[in-house]
Amino acid sequence: MPTLYVTHPAALAHQTPLGHPERPERIRAVEGVLEKERFASLIREKAPMAEMESLTLAHPEHYVIGIRDMAPREGLIRIDEDTVMSPGTYEAALRAAGGAVLAVDEVMSGQVRNAFVAMRPPGHHAERSRAMGFCFFNNAAIAARHAQSRHGAERVAILDWDVHHGNGTQDIFWRDPTVMYCSTHEMPLYPGTGAASEQGECGTIVNAPLATGSDGAAFREAMETIVLPRIEAFSPDLIVISAGFDAHWRDPLAGLNFTEADFAWATWKMMDLADRFCGGRLVSVLEGGYDLEGLSKSVAAHVDALMGRDMRS
Ligand SMILES: [Zn+2]
Secondary structure, three states, X not given: OOEEEEEOHHHHHXXXXXXXXXXXXXXHHHHHHHOOHHHOOOEEEEOOOOOHHHHOOOOOHXXXXXXXXXXXXXXXXXXXXXXXXXXXXXXXXXXXXXXXXXXXXXXXXXXXXXXXXXXXXXXXXOEOOEOEOOEOXXXXXXXXXXXXXXHOOXXXXXXXXXXXXXXXXXXXXXXXXXXXXXXXXXXXXOOOOOOOOOOOOOOOEEEEEEOOOOEHHHHHHHHHHHHHHHHHHHOOOEXXXXXXOOOEOOOOOOOOEEOHHHHHXXXXXXXXXXXXXXXXXXXXXXXXXXXXXXXXXXXXXXXXXXXXXXXXX
């Protein structure tokens, strides 16, 4: 079965100030690499705008309306120190969430094996009622809840390997026994949450912080000893990956030293779990990744793995 790739040109219309790391060129870099011949067999679809009923799976309606009403008609406005809205931001954010919903629909209905959604703005810092850290709507959380509400998934596991902790996803699922949120991330680092002691009210939050300077070996060890056994015991019906690639050694925003081979390895491990528990069902959504070369090489390795190619051999 094929792999689905979801994006939309509206992702380029979310503008940030000159010098801001979360910039349209990130999506162009992903597009550039996935245009290559070896990705020709990807199923390609445009991300639709998420409906209110999808957004309110993770956010209160008044929050969604507040974001919509904050969007400027021209110029840029700041939501916080690093989170900025331009006239194109609201549509891009709707399509980032809508792309994740579309990917869940196609994966859960068996039309594709798995999916990668390359949109921006990213989502994992967006809490139920707070935009922050470049994020407005929590795309991974909406995807997980949509799989439950529309497709009958009982348990969904989210793995977040972005270098930053996904405080937003943790906030949304803090009291939810049906969604397991697992994160590897550098600590200490923005946003400051993600200690191993933060386990949620139902024990379904799994944080595996990594010390600054950690490389892929430390990541693989945390995955093998902490994350993978917990997801296995949880026996999910769908796996969602918050796929940030800013733990790459080239990335300017953080201090971990993963290579693209580490992302491919982790993708394989998650596909193995998906094969055993979820009929292969896996949806990956782009989060961070700010060095264009590190990002595009990591995305290529990730999507190669999703397509079933083992580039190690
Ligand atoms: Zn990040």
